[in-house]
Amino acid sequence: MLTVQGVSTSYGHIQALHGVDIDIRKGEIVTLIGANGAGKTTLLMTICGKPRVTGGRIVFGERDISQLPTFEIVRLGIAQAPEGRRVFPRMSVLENLQMGAIVADPAHFDADCHRVFKLFPILDQRKSQRAGTLSGGEQQMLSIGRALMSRPRLLLLDEPSLGLAPMIVKQIFSVIRDINEREGMTVFLVEQNAFHALRLAHRGYVLANGRVVLQGTGQELLANREVRAAYLEGGH
Amino acid sequence: MDARALLKDAGLAAFVAFALAFPMVGFQTIDVSGSHGITVVTRFGDVAIAVALVFIGRLALSLLQNRAMRLPILVLSAALAVGLPLLTTSYPVITWLSVIATAVIAVRAAWLVFDIADVVGRDEGNHLRDATAFIGRWFGPVLVVFAVLFPFLPMTxxxxxxxxxxxxxxxxxxxxxxxxxxxxxxxxxxxxxxxxxxxxxxxxxxxxxxxxxxxxxxxxxxxxxxxxxxxxxxxxxxxxxxxxxxxxxxxxxxxxxxxxxxxxxxxxxxxxxxxxxxxxxxxxxxxxxxxxxxxxxxxxxxxxxxxxxxxxxxxxxxxxxxxxxxxxxxxxxxxxxxxxxxxxxxxxxxxxxxxxxxxxxxxxxxxxxxxxxxxxxxxxxxxxxxxxxxxxxxxxxxxxxxxxxxxxxxxxxxxxxxxxxxxxxxxxxxxxxxxxxxxxxxxxxxxxRPRGLLAHRDPSIHLPKAVGGGA
Structure with a gap:
């Protein structure tokens, strides 16, 4: 569904990605793990068109999207819950969802809202509250819900567990599994929380210094000694 | 607060008022025809009045902390706000200032006497939302009607x-x-x-x-x-x-x-x-x-x-x-x-x-x-x-x-x-x-009102109960 072929990206003179290859197939959860500064978020943003690729190409469906502006990429069916959640703080929960649906057919709006409230019942209780007054976990749920409102074919999640309590992380990850299993949503999950991400994902990639250094199924990577040493030792 | 602290507080406010008013209000330069240049006229009377006003006003505001004093202050200040313009006509500036000052005190007193803050203001957000919704629903149409009738009102x-x-x-x-x-x-x-x-x-x-x-x-x-x-x-x-x-x-x-x-x-x-x-x-x-x-x-x-x-x-x-x-x-x-x-x-x-x-x-x-x-x-x-x-x-x-x-x-x-x-x-x-x-x-x-007179935005959308209410 989404193929990243030998993609390189630079910020000015500093090259952040060096020929990254990633393949996401329909109906999969694919995770990308790596340390701070490995280039995880950069890859996700490159898929969305900012920064632009300096080498290689990104194909979504049949189409090369590497030269499209962000808003057109989104309209093709890629939705993103960006890093740091980025909900609209002064707008209500419902208005945030409405913003997510801005590229979707308005006829689906009520049904889609209902679907999001079913996934995240807490949002239903909070729906007329301003998004800025929500807790971190609720904002993350809203960010994912907002992304779902556009009826995407591919959902990109950037560190949904960042700064959240373990309980909430569990809940969010179970919702990700839910929408994947029940609705067949394809998910590309960028995470630092390698343990949870690899348990959830069908396949995973490990990124280090802008290169893919390992790939395999979630189980394989969980069992891999290097992965354990680098990302899983201590805790969990 | 005891009486001494009250007086001290009011005295301090009066002193600040004096420091400000003495140079600004105390001296006026006017161009007297016939003389060369401008002449300085002193207006220490005005300064005294201004300082006295501040002293009394500050005292009144402090006394509002005391429940028993609220109603008398409300009555007194409201009476003064209405009555002052009728009493004096020679000093427009001082009159206006006193009216505004007493009116502010009266509004503050009324706010406390009628417990407006306690009734609707249990939390600031709710209170503001209620007030704004109320204003939005009634004040707007009333304002439009007023605006339409405005040219035919007798005062116009x-x-x-x-x-x-x-x-x-x-x-x-x-x-x-x-x-x-x-x-x-x-x-x-x-x-x-x-x-x-x-x-x-x-x-x-x-x-x-x-x-x-x-x-x-x-x-x-x-x-x-x-x-x-x-x-x-x-x-x-x-x-x-x-x-x-x-x-x-x-x-x-x-x-x-x-x-x-x-x-x-x-x-x-x-x-x-x-x-x-x-x-x-x-x-x-x-x-x-x-x-x-x-x-x-x-x-x-x-x-x-x-x-x-x-x-x-x-x-x-x-x-x-x-x-x-x-x-x-x-x-x-x-x-x-x-x-x-x-x-x-x-x-x-x-x-x-x-x-x-x-x-x-x-x-x-x-x-x-x-x-x-x-x-x-x-x-x-x-x-x-x-x-x-x-x-x-x-x-x-x-x-x-x-x-x-x-x-x-x-x-x-x-x-x-x-x-x-x-x-x-x-x-x-x-x-x-x-x-x-x-x-x-x-x-x-x-x-x-540091965030504006009506710093609140209403959400532009509400779901009909049937859809979202169930879950």
């Missing part, structure tokens, strides 16, 4: 009506700028440029082609919107301070072009003899040209110059209401929501598939269009326009109206326009203290 003189027209012009400009600043969050310091474009387009088109007001009005709006897009393009990437500077420059560019391009705009002499509006083709003149009928003949009235003023009043009222309804509606449309989202977080907007370029340009264009309409109205009302009317100060006043209202609420703009345009007129009696009183009022607003 020609002067008051003119003032009403002026206030409504600024209300309209405020609502227009609110689209750009309040909704889309693009700080525009050159809004007056579009006002000028509208005024000059109207004046030049109407004079050159002799078309009627109703043909030229949309054209003026169109031209202004076009200029909005022209300004929009270079500033698309700018935000905050940088955007403000460029828009400020744009406003000045337009004014300076108008000032210097004499063959086109008449330069500093401006354009005079701008055609007056007519009532569906019936002019407001005492002696209409051959073959046409004037407004008063149409309705069988005696000719009166007030007819045109009343007509202008209703014209600007209609234009302002159109602006209002338009902005209220567009907030519920995808483009309006996109504006608000853009104000909140541009990156998130892109990630949701919003085209920020088009969104910003439409905000600039629509905001500018309303300024263009207002400009056309201004030109036809004045009959004369010159670059002087479109200085930066105008932009600043319009922006102040929008900021004062708390950015986003529609009623707030009305209140702010009445305050900013009305108060300086209202304080005219204070002569040289007029701007001082105006400044004091602004400082007061910023202290008591």
């Amino acid at each position: 003189s020609r002067y008051i009506l003119d003032l009403g027209i002026l206030v409504l012009t600024y209300v309209m400009l405020g609502w227009g700028l609110n689209v750009v600043v309040g909704l889309a969050g693009l700080l525009d310091l050159g809004y007056v440029a579009f006002y000028a474009v509208g005024a000059y387009s109207y004046a030049i088109i109407a004079q050159t082609f002799g078309w009627s007001f109703w043909v030229c009005l949309p054209l003026a709006g169109l031209f202004a919107a076009f200029f909005g897009v022209i300004l929009g393009f270079p500033v698309l990437r700018l935000r905050g301070d940088y955007l403000a500077i460029v828009t400020l420059g744009f406003g000045e560019i337009i004014r300076i072009i108008l000032l210097n391009w004499s063959s086109f705009s008449g330069g500093p002499n401006g354009i005079s003899g701008v055609p007056r509006p007519s009532f569906l083709g019936f002019p407001f003149t005492a002696n209409p040209p051959e073959g046409t009928r004037a407004f008063h003949q149409l309705f069988g009235l005696d000719f009166a110059p007030e007819h045109r003023i009343v007509f202008l009043y209703y014209l600007i009222l209609a234009l302002a209401l159109v602006t209002n309804i338009f902005t209220l509606r567009i907030r519920k449309l995808p483009i309006g929501r996109a504006w608000e989202a853009l104000r909140e977080d541009e990156v998130a907007c892109r990630a949701l598939g919003i085209n920020p370029t088009n969104t910003k340009l439409t905000a600039f264009a629509i905001g500018a269009m309303f300024a263009g309409f207002a400009g056309a109205f201004f030109a036809t009302r004045q009959g004369f326009i010159s670059p002087e009317s479109f200085s930066f100060l105008e932009s600043a006043v319009i922006l102040a109206i929008v900021v004062l209202d708390g950015m986003g609420s529609q009623i707030g703009v009305v209140l702010a326009a009445v305050l900013l345009i009305g108060i300086p007129e209202f304080f005219r009696e204070l002569a040289q203290f007029r701007m001082l009183a105006f400044g004091a009022a602004m400082v007061g607003i910023m202290i008591w």
Whole structure:
């Protein structure tokens, strides 16, 4: 569904990605793990068109999207819950969802809202509250819900567990599994929380210094000694 | 608080008042005819009165902490606020100051006596929402009815009506700028440029082609919107301070072009003899040209110059209401929501598939269009326009109206326009203290309502109960 072929990206003179290859197939959860500064978020943003690729190409469906502006990429069916959640703080929960649906057919709006409230019942209780007054976990749920409102074919999640309590992380990850299993949503999950991400994902990639250094199924990577040493030792 | 602490507190306030009032109020320089230069007149009596006022006022405010004292203070201060203007007439400044001071104390006392804060204010957010919802539901329609009846009220003189027209012009400009600043969050310091474009387009088109007001009005709006897009393009990437500077420059560019391009705009002499509006083709003149009928003949009235003023009043009222309804509606449309989202977080907007370029340009264009309409109205009302009317100060006043209202609420703009345009007129009696009183009022607003008069935005959407209520 989404193929990243030998993609390189630079910020000015500093090259952040060096020929990254990633393949996401329909109906999969694919995770990308790596340390701070490995280039995880950069890859996700490159898929969305900012920064632009300096080498290689990104194909979504049949189409090369590497030269499209962000808003057109989104309209093709890629939705993103960006890093740091980025909900609209002064707008209500419902208005945030409405913003997510801005590229979707308005006829689906009520049904889609209902679907999001079913996934995240807490949002239903909070729906007329301003998004800025929500807790971190609720904002993350809203960010994912907002992304779902556009009826995407591919959902990109950037560190949904960042700064959240373990309980909430569990809940969010179970919702990700839910929408994947029940609705067949394809998910590309960028995470630092390698343990949870690899348990959830069908396949995973490990990124280090802008290169893919390992790939395999979630189980394989969980069992891999290097992965354990680098990302899983201590805790969990 | 015990009596000594109270007195000490009030004494301190009085001392500050004295330190301020002694140099500023205590000495006045006047130009006595016959003598050379100016003479200094001392006014220590006024200083004493001012200090005494502050002392008593501070004491009263402190005593409000004590429940038993609240009602007497309320009665006393309310009585003084009403009674003082009747008692003294010789000292307008002091009288006004005392009235305002006592009125403030009375309002504060009433607030506490009737436990307004306790009843609805259990949490500030709820209280504000209730109050704003109430104001939105009832105050708006009442205000519209009042505005419609305004020209026929007994107190409405020609002067008051003119003032009403002026206030409504600024209300309209405020609502227009609110689209750009309040909704889309693009700080525009050159809004007056579009006002000028509208005024000059109207004046030049109407004079050159002799078309009627109703043909030229949309054209003026169109031209202004076009200029909005022209300004929009270079500033698309700018935000905050940088955007403000460029828009400020744009406003000045337009004014300076108008000032210097004499063959086109008449330069500093401006354009005079701008055609007056007519009532569906019936002019407001005492002696209409051959073959046409004037407004008063149409309705069988005696000719009166007030007819045109009343007509202008209703014209600007209609234009302002159109602006209002338009902005209220567009907030519920995808483009309006996109504006608000853009104000909140541009990156998130892109990630949701919003085209920020088009969104910003439409905000600039629509905001500018309303300024263009207002400009056309201004030109036809004045009959004369010159670059002087479109200085930066105008932009600043319009922006102040929008900021004062708390950015986003529609009623707030009305209140702010009445305050900013009305108060300086209202304080005219204070002569040289007029701007001082105006400044004091602004400082007061910023202290008591730092986020604007009505700093609250209502969500533009509610789900019907059936859909969301179940889960």
